[in-house]
Amino acid sequence: MRRLPALLPLLALLLGTWLRVTPPPPSFQLQLRFQPLPLPSREVQARQLGPFTVEAMWEMHSPHVHFSGFSALVPLEHGRLLAIGDRGYKLLFSPPGEPHTVPRIRRMLDGQAWKESRHDAESATIDPATGRVWIGWEGGNAITRHGTPFGSPQSARPRAMRGWKQNTGPEAMVRLVDGRFVVLCEGFSGWISEDRHKALLFSGDPISSGEPQAFTFAGPVGFSPTDMAQLPDGRVLVLMRSLVWPVPARFEGGIALADPADIRPDAVWRGVEVARLSYPLPVDNFEGLAITPRPDGKVTVWLISDDNGAVLQRTLLWKLRLDPAGLPPVPGRQASKKAHG
Numbered sequence: 001m002r003r004l005p006a007l008l009p010l011l012a013l014l015l016g017t018w019l020r021v022t023p024p025p026p027s028f029q030l031q032l033r034f035q036p037l038p039l040p041s042r043e044v045q046a047r048q049l050g051p052f053t054v055e056a057m058w059e060m061h062s063p064h065v066h067f068s069g070f071s072a073l074v075p076l077e078h079g080r081l082l083a084i085g086d087r088g089y090k091l092l093f094s095p096p097g098e099p100h101t102v103p104r105i106r107r108m109l110d111g112q113a114w115k116e117s118r119h120d121a122e123s124a125t126i127d128p129a130t131g132r133v134w135i136g137w138e139g140g141n142a143i144t145r146h147g148t149p150f151g152s153p154q155s156a157r158p159r160a161m162r163g164w165k166q167n168t169g170p171e172a173m174v175r176l177v178d179g180r181f182v183v184l185c186e187g188f189s190g191w192i193s194e195d196r197h198k199a200l201l202f203s204g205d206p207i208s209s210g211e212p213q214a215f216t217f218a219g220p221v222g223f224s225p226t227d228m229a230q231l232p233d234g235r236v237l238v239l240m241r242s243l244v245w246p247v248p249a250r251f252e253g254g255i256a257l258a259d260p261a262d263i264r265p266d267a268v269w270r271g272v273e274v275a276r277l278s279y280p281l282p283v284d285n286f287e288g289l290a291i292t293p294r295p296d297g298k299v300t301v302w303l304i305s306d307d308n309g310a311v312l313q314r315t316l317l318w319k320l321r322l323d324p325a326g327l328p329p330v331p332g333r334q335a336s337k338k339a340h341g
Helices: 004-018 042-049 111-117 333-340
Strands: 033-036 052-061 070-075 081-085 089-093 104-107 121-126 133-137 142-146 154-156 170-175 181-188 196-202 213-218 224-230 236-245 250-258 268-270 272-277 286-293 299-305 315-322
Touching: 042 052, 042 272, 052 299, 070 133, 070 224, 070 299, 081 121, 081 286, 081 299, 121 181, 121 224, 133 170, 170 236, 181 224, 236 286, 250 286
Parallel strands: 070 121, 070 286, 121 170, 170 224, 213 268, 224 286
Antiparallel strands: 033 052, 052 315, 070 081, 081 089, 089 104, 121 133, 133 142, 142 154, 170 181, 181 196, 196 213, 224 236, 236 250, 250 272, 286 299, 299 315
């Protein structure tokens, strides 16, 4: 029974597929719409979100046939966001309150690369200086690098990722400011642990830097990493997700804080939970997280959910405000400060 939580996502996916409505004729009209949601009370925010403050929440809608399944989120210039879909499509859009950009949906790969990817993009990260984007593909356990715009991608299939199971592959990935990459596996390590996940640290670009160092990420019990992004102070936020009920699918989420300076080969890298995304907050299958800096030293944290193409799930977009100075210490943080000191 201890492995039941690990089997629930597959059951939910299968049943969610059966619950889909009979699809109308395919539409290629994007017509992106943001439906505002009521903000939670201050008491709820303080109890569940801690240092995070909710600025806005929306349910996103579009009739476009490829508007679905967003599993990663990347910040772009001028307030734009890039949502990566797990069916191989990307959505470029401007959230409400940012300078308007005409939204676009495009396929990320073409030709043979499209066939080999199995279309299941689950993680993404960006180099702001060059605009290059890296995408992690589940199933094929591959990473692709894309220039601007997304054309002529280069790919790699690291040996260290070959044993990652088809539905639990490179679910979260971040390019650190020093050029290293961290990749986290969604699946739990072993048959007993329900808080540890295989993880890799690349010394540089995964396409060309060779084999990475292996280590283990430990987060909240029962939760799997789905995305991560780096804060201005060097620490990272890791978005977590847990399936709490399969039919209809119901999820909880969490945000963990960890310090990349504490990563050691073959050791455990621990994250501290700093927010719990659960009822009465409007939640769904949160899989995308992006961070954008603000002029006052605070940051905006964006979250997006994956609706799995199911009629009873939603594409939610949250806008949170965070002062990194208000975050708690993480294990090893003081030692890290001395090491950098």
